[in-house]
Amino acid sequence: xxxxxxxxxxxxxxxxxxxxxxxxxxxxxxxxxxxxxxxxxxxxxxxxxxxxxxxxxxxxxxxxxxxxxxxxxxxxxxxxxxxxxxxxxxxxxxxxxxxxxxxxxxxxxxxxxxxxxxxxxxxxxxxxxxxxxxxxxxxxxxxxxxxxxxxxxxxxxxxxxxxxxxxxxxxxxxxxxxxxxxxxxxxxxxxxxxxxxxxxxxxxxxxxxxxxxxxxxxxxxxxxxxxxxxxxxxxxxxxxxxxxxxxxxxxxxxxxxxxxxxxxxxxxxxxxxxxxxxxxxxxxxxxxxxxxxxxxxxxxxxxxxxxxxxxxxxxxxxxxxxxxxxxxxxxxxxxxxxxxxxxxxxxxxxxxxxxxxxxxxxxxxxxxxxxxxxxxxxxxxxxxxxxxxxxxxxxxxxxxxxxxxxxxxxxxxxxxxxxxxxxxxxxxxxxxxxxxxxxxxxxxxxxxxxxxxxxxxxxxxxxxxxxxxxxxxxxxxxxxxxxxxxxxxxxxxx
Numbered sequence: 001x002x003x004x005x006x007x008x009x010x011x012x013x014x015x016x017x018x019x020x021x022x023x024x025x026x027x028x029x030x031x032x033x034x035x036x037x038x039x040x041x042x043x044x045x046x047x048x049x050x051x052x053x054x055x056x057x058x059x060x061x062x063x064x065x066x067x068x069x070x071x072x073x074x075x076x077x078x079x080x081x082x083x084x085x086x087x088x089x090x091x092x093x094x095x096x097x098x099x100x101x102x103x104x105x106x107x108x109x110x111x112x113x114x115x116x117x118x119x120x121x122x123x124x125x126x127x128x129x130x131x132x133x134x135x136x137x138x139x140x141x142x143x144x145x146x147x148x149x150x151x152x153x154x155x156x157x158x159x160x161x162x163x164x165x166x167x168x169x170x171x172x173x174x175x176x177x178x179x180x181x182x183x184x185x186x187x188x189x190x191x192x193x194x195x196x197x198x199x200x201x202x203x204x205x206x207x208x209x210x211x212x213x214x215x216x217x218x219x220x221x222x223x224x225x226x227x228x229x230x231x232x233x234x235x236x237x238x239x240x241x242x243x244x245x246x247x248x249x250x251x252x253x254x255x256x257x258x259x260x261x262x263x264x265x266x267x268x269x270x271x272x273x274x275x276x277x278x279x280x281x282x283x284x285x286x287x288x289x290x291x292x293x294x295x296x297x298x299x300x301x302x303x304x305x306x307x308x309x310x311x312x313x314x315x316x317x318x319x320x321x322x323x324x325x326x327x328x329x330x331x332x333x334x335x336x337x338x339x340x341x342x343x344x345x346x347x348x349x350x351x352x353x354x355x356x357x358x359x360x361x362x363x364x365x366x367x368x369x370x371x372x373x374x375x376x377x378x379x380x381x382x383x384x385x386x387x388x389x390x391x392x393x394x395x396x397x398x399x400x401x402x403x404x405x406x407x408x409x410x411x412x413x414x415x416x417x418x419x420x421x422x423x424x425x426x427x428x429x430x431x432x433x434x435x436x437x438x439x440x441x442x443x444x445x446x447x448x449x450x451x452x453x454x455x456x457x458x459x460x461x462x463x464x465x466x467x468x469x470x471x472x473x474x475x476x477x478x479x480x481x482x483x484x485x486x487x488x489x490x491x492x493x494x
Contacts, residue, residue, distance in 0.1 A: 004077045005070055007084075011061060014038075015083040018058055022090045023181040026151065027170040055094045062091050066129075074131040088130045093144050096123055100148045104233075112235050114228045124224075141222045142229070143185065149233060150176045150217035157209045159374050162364040164355030171352050172210060176217045189219050192321060196302060196347050198287070199325040201354030203466030204410030207325040208285060210354055212237055214323055215281035236280030240272045243286040243467040250294055252310050261311020273307055278319035287324035287347075288333050289469045295343040298322075302346045322347070327466045357405040357412060365401070368392065371409065375416045394419050399427050406464060428463065458482050459489040 007015065021034045032047060038054030039045070045053075065071040073084040099119045106115045117123075120141075127137040154169050175197060177184045197214065199207045215237030220229045245253055252261075256271030276282045290298070301307050302322065306315050324347055326333070333339035360367045372391050377383045395403075395415065405411055406428055415425045454475075461471040468486065472479040 005075045005080075006077060007080050012080065012083065014057070014061060015080075015087045018087040018090050019083055021054070022086050025170055025173050025177075025181075027154075027166060027173055058087065058091050059094070062087065071129065072131040084130075085132075088127075089140055089144070092123070092126060092140065093147065095126065096144070097148060099123075100145055101152065103145075104149065104152055107232050108234050110232065110234075112232060114226075114230065114232045116226070116228045118227075120222075120224070120227045138222050138224060139189075142219060143189065145222075145229065146217060146219050147177075150213070153213040153216050157213060158206065159370050160360055160364075160367045161370060162355070162360040162367045164360050164363060165367070168210065168352070168354060171350075172213050175214055175350050175352060192218065193305075193319055195349040196322040197324070197350045197352060198330065198348050199323065199352050199354060200330060201325075201327060202356045202408055203327045203464065204408035205354040205356055206409050207327070207354050208239070208283065210352065211239075211281075211283040211285075211323045211325060215283060215321075218279055218281060218321065220279045231277050231279045236277050237283065238272055238275050238280065239283040239285065241285040242289045243469060247291055250290060251297070254294070255297065255307050256309035258309050258311035258314075261309075265311065269309075271309065273301065273318050273320075274309075274316055276318065276320040281321040281323055284322065284324045286326060286467050286469075288326040288328045288339060289467055292340060295340050299340070299343045299346055328470060357408040361405070368395070368412075371412060372416065375413050379416065379420070391416060391419055394423060394425070398425055403427055455485040455489040458485040462486045 017034060017038050021031065021038060024031045024034060032050075035047070035050045035054050036043060038057055039050040039052075040057070041050055041053055062071065071084075071088075073081045073088070076084060096119065099117075103115065103117060123141055124137055127140055132140060150173060154172050158165065158169055158172070160166075175195075176192075178188060199210050201207050216233045218233075218236060220231045220233060220236065222228075223230050240253055242250055251257075252265075252269055252271065254271050254273060256274050257265050257269045259265060259268050272282050297307065301318050305318050307318060308315055330339070330344065330348075330351070334341055334344055357371075369388065369392060372388045373383065373385075376388050376391070380387070407414070411428065415427075418425045458471055458475060458477070461474055462468065462482075465471060465474075468479050468483045471477075471486070472482045475482065477485075
């Protein structure tokens with residue numbers, strides 16, 4: 001019987017740290033502490049430097065095992081075998097990180113098709129040398145790509161150094177991988193469809209972006225024969241804004257309809273539930289807008305995972321995950337009877353709140369610079385510290401530090417565009433309960449009529465709450481009238 005290999009005391013302690021780094025949420029202070037320990041650098045170095053040096057140290061120690069032909073974990077005693085298996089996954093992730101990032105860009109540009117991975121043979125060879133079984137190799141590649149997708153979409157699209165944004169990124173990661181990566185990989189890596197989520201926050205804060213980070217980060221198996229993943233992650237996330245459709249069409253958009261199901265149904269229509277792949281998620285924005293009958297049907301989807309198109313007896317199965325969002329108070333929706341308690345309790349496996357921009361800037365004024373940098377780069381196609389500085393100067397001068405950004409990040413993006421065009425932005429003043437946002441020349445002259453005041457008030461409420469239904473509820477006007485007023489006022493204002 002062959003004698004089992006053993007790690008040195010120093011390597012054993014080091015790989016225990018690596019194991020911790022591989023399992024802990026990367027957006028927590030705990031992970032920062034582990035990175036500092038792995039790097040061995042003084043604390044005054046940057047987080048990026050600690051991370052880079054830690055990755056280098058892991059590779060250096062594994063390379064030493066490779067050079068001695070002692071890198072196959074099956075030759076080690078049980079505890080050390082597990083340590084090495086996790087350390088190799090950590091090393092594998094960082095060895096192929098650039099390849100996976102390029103693959104993400106290719107997938108985003110490839111419409112529906114799943115793009116082949118040119119480095120798959122190299123990736124399988126690495127894992128084969130380390131001792132992984134055929135099934136383990138497929139699982140490691142699938143989980144590694146999932147981890148990088150989650151990190152990519154959370155970091156790239158949800159920037160900000162404020163405590164609120166750091167907590168948001170931590171919560172989004174937990175929503176994808178649970179509180180423990182170890183628990184996730186043992187029990188839930190293919191069973192997350194049952195964990196529906198509600199995202200709350202004011203209009204314009206980025207709820208859709210947060211939902212996309214979750215929806216594009218689900219586990220997708222790798223097909224070794226075709227050398228690609230079984231689904232393009234970009235296709236796995238589908239969205240529906242429920243406030244855009246009248247009540248009579250929402251059911252059809254969700255569940256689809258059979259030809260002849262109602263007047264005007266001249267052909268089959270595939271609803272969003274049917275469009276969602278088994279590895280995907282659907283995002284239902286403005287969930288507070290749906291009626292009780294629709295809530296009951298969605299509740300059946302959540303509990304039994306089945307639905308039928310309108311006018312059909314065909315039973316379809318839904319295997320995806322549901323993410324919902326609202327800019328309204330959940331407690332108020334339930335208390336006022338607009339959301340059924342049973343629907344809410346089945347929908348809220350997790351509740352994530354996206355912080356408003358005013359709170360983010362108040363907690364850390366440099367948050368505004370981070371966002372300006374991202375918006376400028378996206379708008380111009382290149383980064384420019386000079387332009388960001390100019391925009392920050394104009395914002396401070398014209399709006400002042402106390403401006404509360406009622407339109408949140410969406411308003412900031414529009415502010416940047418307007419400043420780039422004409423160097424002026426006066427902000428948006430939310431009217432008080434009387435409909436007044438402060439004196440205006442036509443009001444002072446007594447030349448504004450009552451209907452214009454109502455239109456402006458409807459528009460201001462729409463800017464704040466984001467849905468025609470909520471404005472109609474608050475003003476006690478018909479929803480169609482509210483929509484007409486808002487669109488009319490917007491055209492006049494522009």
